[in-house]
Amino acid sequence: MKRKILFALSSVLILLSFYMVLVFVPTEIDMGIVQRIFYYHVPLAWIAFLAFFVVFTGSIIYLAKRSTKWDNIASASAEIGLVFISLMLITGSIWAKPAWGVWWIWEPRLTTSLVLWFIYVAYFIVRGYVSGEERKARFGAVVGIIGFLNVPLVFLSVTLWRTQHPPLTIFSGGLEPPMLATLLVCLVAFNFLYFYLLSERSMMKNDERMLSQIKETMARRNA
Amino acid sequence: MKELRDAFTIASKDVLTEIRTREVLSSVVIFAVLVIIIFNFAFGSSEQAAGLVAPGILWVTFAFTGILSLNRSFILEKEEDCIEGLMVAPLSREAVYLGKFFGNVFFIILIQLIVIPIFSLLFNISFFNLELLLITILATLGFASVGTLFAAMAVNTRARELVLPILFFPVITPVIIAAVNASAQVLDGQSFGAIAQWLGVIGAFDVIFIVASYLIFSFIIEE
Amino acid sequence: MENAGYLLAAFILIWAALLAYTFIIARKQAKMRRDIELLREQLEEASQK
Numbered sequence: 369m370k371r372k373i374l375f376a377l378s379s380v381l382i383l384l385s386f387y388m389v390l391v392f393v394p395t396e397i398d399m400g401i402v403q404r405i406f407y408y409h410v411p412l413a414w415i416a417f418l419a420f421f422v423v424f425t426g427s428i429i430y431l432a433k434r435s436t437k438w439d440n441i442a443s444a445s446a447e448i449g450l451v452f453i454s455l456m457l458i459t460g461s462i463w464a465k466p467a468w469g470v471w472w473i474w475e476p477r478l479t480t481s482l483v484l485w486f487i488y489v490a491y492f493i494v495r496g497y498v499s500g501e502e503r504k505a506r507f508g509a510v511v512g513i514i515g516f517l518n519v520p521l522v523f524l525s526v527t528l529w530r531t532q533h534p535p536l537t538i539f540s541g542g543l544e545p546p547m548l549a550t551l552l553v554c555l556v557a558f559n560f561l562y563f564y565l566l567s568e569r570s571m572m573k574n575d576e577r578m579l580s581q582i583k584e585t586m587a588r589r590n591a
Numbered sequence: 592m593k594e595l596r597d598a599f600t601i602a603s604k605d606v607l608t609e610i611r612t613r614e615v616l617s618s619v620v621i622f623a624v625l626v627i628i629i630f631n632f633a634f635g636s637s638e639q640a641a642g643l644v645a646p647g648i649l650w651v652t653f654a655f656t657g658i659l660s661l662n663r664s665f666i667l668e669k670e671e672d673c674i675e676g677l678m679v680a681p682l683s684r685e686a687v688y689l690g691k692f693f694g695n696v697f698f699i700i701l702i703q704l705i706v707i708p709i710f711s712l713l714f715n716i717s718f719f720n721l722e723l724l725l726i727t728i729l730a731t732l733g734f735a736s737v738g739t740l741f742a743a744m745a746v747n748t749r750a751r752e753l754v755l756p757i758l759f760f761p762v763i764t765p766v767i768i769a770a771v772n773a774s775a776q777v778l779d780g781q782s783f784g785a786i787a788q789w790l791g792v793i794g795a796f797d798v799i800f801i802v803a804s805y806l807i808f809s810f811i812i813e814e
Numbered sequence: 815m816e817n818a819g820y821l822l823a824a825f826i827l828i829w830a831a832l833l834a835y836t837f838i839i840a841r842k843q844a845k846m847r848r849d850i851e852l853l854r855e856q857l858e859e860a861s862q863k
Contacts (some may be wrong), residue, residue, distance in 0.1 A: 389825075390825070400817055401817055402820045402821050404821050405820070405821055405824045405825075408824070408825070408828055412828070431810055451831065451832070451835050454831075455827070455832075458824075458827060459827070459828065462820050462823055462827070463820070463824065466817040483764050486760070490757045490758045490761065493757055494748060494754060497750050497754055498747065498748050507748075509810070510740070510744060510807055510810060511744075511758065513803070514737060514762060514800070514807070515761075515762065517803055518762050521765040521796050521799070522764055524765070524792060524795075525769050525792050526764075526768065528788060528792065529768050529772060565835075565836075568839065572843060572846070575846060576842075576846060579846060579853075582853060586853065586857075
């Protein structure tokens with residue numbers, strides 16, 4: 369029931385965001401029409417960081433309590449976070465091309481996200497190369513904790529590194545009310561989508577685990 | 592106190608093994624020199640090029656050699672089944688971490704002490720000053736902190752030589768960025784004040800990850 | 815309207831990717847349902863014997 373409400377809310381808000389981003393919002397004067405990518409790019413980044421924060425807390429709780437439920441939540445959130453951060457990097461790149469003439473800029477937030485992308489890819493590589501459900505969860509939790517602790521340091525070091533270069537102006541003026549409204553709609557829509565996907569995916573992981581346990585006991589009984 | 596004593600016992604055991612077998616040190620030093628020579632071929636060794644790329648090459652070399660010696664620190668234990676011995680010995684898991692950490696710091700610094708003169712010779716740059724020594728020691732502590740943790744994890748996976756760099760490199764980005772920039776500024780003849788911010792980044796990394804790895808290590812080798 | 819192509823590309827990419835992700839999840843779920851069905855049949859067979 370809860371999931372159905374989340375699904376309905378995110379669907380409605382996503383449809384509303386289509387209208388607001390493509391039609392309703394006024395075009396920014398300096399940046400032109402590509403600036404509209406911003407309304408999706410920023411929420412994507414926000415959700416990715418939220419997702420990795422959930423991985424971090426889920427991992428800590430898993431190591432403290434050893435309940436598979438929390439590993440399911442953490443690994444589901446890592447998966448969703450990876451999808452969102454990939455999209456954030458790609459949209460950032462598509463935006464950078466017309467705005468600054470290059471596909472990639474070593475902007476602190478983008479660079480931090482790129483490093484995070486590698487860390488959470490490593491999260492799944494480690495899980496893939498380990499045998500045993502319990503050990504997968506334990507090693508995953510360690511990567512989830514260490515990886516997230518690193519975020520402020522990566523951001524700080526990249527920011528210091530890039531200060532030798534001229535800062536990028538994303539906006540000449542502030543956000544006008546219709547722009548802010550559009551951003552908020554997208555933000556809320558993605559939040560609902562994230563929590564919908566998280567509950568769906570972590571429950572699935574739980575079912576997968578139960579299913580494989582049942583299969584094992586059946587196989588043992590038949591043998 | 593007992594923990595520290597135990598840690599030093601483990602570290603000295605590793606050093607003693609190395610003195611007897613000379614398995615790691617000689618080959619890692621050869622590897623390091625080879626990396627430097629290959630970079631020399633790639634970038635040329637004109638004075639201008641050397642000043643520009645030397646700090647980067649130095650730290651890439653250190654990161655690569657760090658990986659090699661970190662990997663060996665647990666592979667040897669695993670191959671000879673010594674890890675079981677460590678587990679049943681009356682030691683805390685934290686003491687095992689600290690012991691391995693000290694051992695790794697010792698080996699990496701030893702390798703650097705051999706490599707830096709060769710590097711100075713080939714690039715015709717003087718690398719002997721107090722600031723650079725400080726950067727190197729702080730960065731090595733950072734490498735070894737997460738490196739020891741990840742090496743213990745990687746040795747329990749199916750593709751251990753692959754898993755360590757995939758985990759290690761993204762996490763140490765702040766250290767690499769800070770160390771390269773600080774070394775460049777030192778070579779540029781800038782004052783201590785200029786590199787203080789970079790030393791701050793590496794110092795913060797060291798503190799955070801030594802504490803975090805110390806606390807989390809027991810979850811990796813618990814079986 | 816210059817650069818509208820970039821906006822369109824980003825827009826389509828985001829929603830195509832999210833759609834693909836939900837599609838992959840749905841397929842996993844369908845596979846699980848089949849497995850459950852299979853197990854149920856096996857269990858019924860076993861109990862009839």
